[in-house]
Amino acid sequence: MRISAQVAFAWADFRITLTGKPRRKGRGQTPQAGTDSESQGFAGRELLREAVARLRDGRWLAVVAALAVLAGAIAIAGRIASGQAADNLRDTALAALPLAAGTLTGEIEKQRLVPLVLARDDAVRGALRRAGKMQEAALNDKLKAIAGDASASAIYVIDTAGIAISASNAGEPTSFVGIDYNFRHYFQEAMAKGAASQYGLGTISGRPGLYLSSRVDDNGKPLGVAVLKVELDGVEANWRSSGFLVFVTDERGVVLATSQPDWRFRALAPLSAEDVAAAHEQLQLADAAFEPLPFRRGAGDGLATIDNAGKPRQFVEVVQDLPGAVPGWRLWLLTPADAALSSAANTARLTTLLGLLLLGLIAYVLTRRRRTRRLRQEALARMNAELESRVSTRTAELTRSNTALAGEIAERENAEAKVRRLRDDLAQANRLSILGQIAAGVAHEINQPVAAIRTYAENAGRFLDSGKTGSASGNLTSIVSMTERIGAITGTLRTFARRPGVAASPLPVREAIDGALSLLSGRIRDSGVTIVRPRGNASPVVMASRIRLEQILVNLLQNALDAMKDQPDPRIEIELAERDDRVLISVRDNGPGLGPEAAGNLFMPFQTTKEKGLGLGLVISQEIVQELGGTLRLDPGNGSGASFTIDLRRIE
Template sequence: MRISAQVLFAWAEFRIRLGAKPGSKGRGPTPQQRIDSGSPGFAGRDLLREAVARLRGRWLFAAIALALLAGAVATAGRIAEGQAADDLRDGALAALPLAAGTLTGEIEKQRLVPLVLARDDAVRDALRRAGKVEETALDAKLKAIAGDASASAIYVIDTAGMAISASNAGQPDSFVGIDYNFRHYFTDAMAKGAASQYGLGTISGKPGLYLAGRVDDGGKPLGVAVLKVELGGVEANWRASGFLVFVTDERGVVLATSQPDWRFHALAPLSAADAAAAHDQLQLVDAAFEPLPIRRGAGDGLATIEEAGKSRRFVEVVQDLPGAVPGWRLWLLTPADAALTAAANTARLTTLLGLLLMGLLAYVFTRRRRTRRLRQEALARMNAELESRVSSRTAELTRSNTALAGEIAERENAEAKVRRLRDDLAQANRLSILGQIAAGVAHEINQPVAAIRTYAENARRFLEAGKTEPASGNLTSIVSMTERIGAITSTLRTFARRPGVAASPLPVREAIEGALSLLSGRIRDSGVTIVKPRGTASPLVMASRIRLEQILVNLLQNALDAMKDRPDPRIEIDLAERGDRVLISVRDNGPGLQPDAAANLFMPFQTTKEKGLGLGLVISQEIAQELGGTLRLDPDTASGASFTIDLRRIE
């Protein structure tokens, strides 16, 4: 239809250019021009040649497009087939260990039976009196063992190769009295102690694997115990799996297979020497070892089986089986026709639809190019106007951004001032606390200073008297006293220092001990009993030690002030863990807080002390919030007041 339309279009253009219609305003020459040209058909021939050339160009373009389309579709099909083959190969490789395990498991299950029978006393006794007594008891025993082991047959052969007892004794196909001297498993077992051989049964005519073990008596061979494994159950499992599975020996002869008519075929034609060796090993008389109907592709990993005039494609994987019988290999073929055909057809259809869609889009694109050209000028005018508006708006936004940046800078400066004021206020609070505990610390220092003076005077007298040993003891005591003074002043310096911003993992008990150390003098002078947290656990929190000690010192100071002139004053410090939270409680047995005072406790400049500023608890609460926690007054306290610091525990 498309070609016919092109022909009609070219013919119509040809007629118009010839001026076929009277009064036509076409671009072709007029009749007078045709007369002037000297030949009425001259222009017509030129236009016809032009139309034919145009048709040829379009035909060539269409042919090239169709060739590219066919090539793309074919390539997509091949790629899809390759990917589908890879997926099938992955599935076959996953199923290969299971198929191999079915075979090796069956063989390994039976392999130990002949070796165990070779050590059995009943078997040895029977071989010692071979040919003299009928072994009915041993026959029954072998029959029971064969039934338990799911073996095809178990029998015992003397040194002459004659079967003296068998699990099928008394049956028409009994092995008793049969000469097996010609079997390789008999001669190899007598020579090496153990042997195996795959072949047809001389009585049953069924193929199987013979496993043999030599029976010895004090190093002297008495005979051979043999077990025959028929792999029919293994082959049935292979057939049920849906895969085509077979096992070959070292010469490529098929032994066990899910395709029964392939048994004793070969992967490739055997040479005369290999065929003779295979006949001897398998002890087959009329086997021709015909090649399997398998044809392998060149590098695509696919195998084609041609049977009954039909070709089927398979994905082929292989695995050696050294654990079963040396030289055996397991082959697993996965049917691939349906998957490869479906993948290729899907890819071809998808590619075809995609290319057609691309062609349609290209056609639409070319049709719209003309419309876009007409809109370009209008768009250019609109862009110019838009750019003008954008420039104006940009100028306004620039002015607004400049003003906003100024406001942000002012706000940041204000926030920085607030932070500095808050830090200064916290530092002032610490210095105020230091002023309050200075007397206690001075008292703490005076005692070791006085003791140092006494020890020094005594040491001088001892030295004058020539008593160096007591003098050395006094000097050691002086060193101990100076260390005590250093510890006290170090704690004060650390507490007075402005804390850094960064927090670190901190054991809570270290902060509690530091706060108690700062207030040790006042606590001792006030006679207050301090109850420390029970146990030895010290959970970690992310905090600055100085800031946490400042909160604890504030709470302990308030508790000491509240219990002034109280009988039996007592402060309990409790430490508890609840989930991922650590709770530090400071509880006193003072007079407690009135409801109105408790309601405004954390408001600035609200205090119950005569000389207090009302900032200690406010600062402590802000510090707790900076550490990611809270500080609260515990409600419903029976007596006194209780405050709890709630911080997040870290592992």
């Protein structure tokens, strides 16, 4: 009754506030002047009766409705927050998925190269030709060294009958030598298709691993198979350290590599008898039951539940196929979600509750404060004025920010323009440096026609004195020819020294090659180097600047000439090839070549093997090629000398 009375008085006070009528004064208070205390008391009692009647009719219904709305809002907020938390976890998992996949595929691709290389090794072929006739101690040692360098579990060579004739673990108690592997899928498939892979248990070690095999051929005739076994312990350890639950399944859903060791060789779902038999044969697991994992996938919400000792735990799952690693493999990455979902839901519920309570309080306060229309209009005017002030302030801030941003953009554009100018100046300086280096040869080229012109001129004078005008005319014609030759040489120099335009144009590649050889003709003749030009007469067309392409070729030719100094029988080959829509220009010499350290730092500025070199020629050449939409690379070494290839897009 006490609470009901308090509510009734509160309602009466609210009604009086809305109607503008004063409440009845309490004991000890004096009525205002000009009012009737009796009439005020009567009005208050009437309002009190009306308030009590209304509370009796609809109070509990309103309370129940308010509580229902509050509970519904809290529940909805919890679900929304849980969904957002799951989406955030999924984004995190998707970001980590390429790294987890790259760890596995990178290890497999690295190891996959070993059997491919061994299949082309002469020692392996020789051993297979002599299979069964002698012990291959040298090959065993070689395979052991390669296995150590590649971090492979084992490497071995099998003949056509399926017998291992050499292995990296030869001489050990677990040696593979003499073991029959004819039943293995990786042997049968490699013999049939050239290469194969198989995940399974080792017949001797009993440890799981991935077998990668490649057929060894001799002029089209199969000699045997080179096999590498890699155990994915390092990959699984890396997955465990990431904090995620990661595993790989085959096409039947059987778990292979996993960060949870007790999940290995279990299945995502119960397997049929046919699938069990196929898995036994493929994985070489005769006794495996392939029990289902304690793993339940959600109905399209991306959540999975794992039963852990009777306690279900939720995870966010993401999946990626791995066709590049092994066909049929899929990578699963699970992120623990219980803590994040519960925390997000509880935080959202509490926030919603506090927000609704705050809204209720605000509504009550606003209701109490709305006494008259004039006060409401004044409050609205004040709010509008404040809003306009904030908009003006924010507009001024945005204007200042936009002005500053425009200044930064202009400053960055100026900086980029300066960088482009500096790069062009550096390329021009490089061309002028090249001209300085070949100036002596060009002077020698010009001296010969100048001396010939003088001789022809003197003879022409004598012929004219003796009346032999025909002979004099012939000498004058020769002089004209010599001046044209001098003009061609100086024209090439002027063209090469000129700063190139920005736009490229269709250019036959042979024209640039002929121009570069013309610039270096004197030095080439004096050095005694044999130049082998591209075979045939075809000249593919690329989109490039002739001056820039000549500069790259002159850089490569000069480097080759420098490398073959004091070399016996020096020789430079220029090759021109077309592959699909690409044009390949190769410059190859038979000099001493480049060491691994020099090759690794080849395109770094100020890295050079010359005594007086600056180490900028190849850097500038590479930037020019990239501007033309191509690449400049050092070809892998296949003997003595060095080979560089310019790769440009061919145009029709």
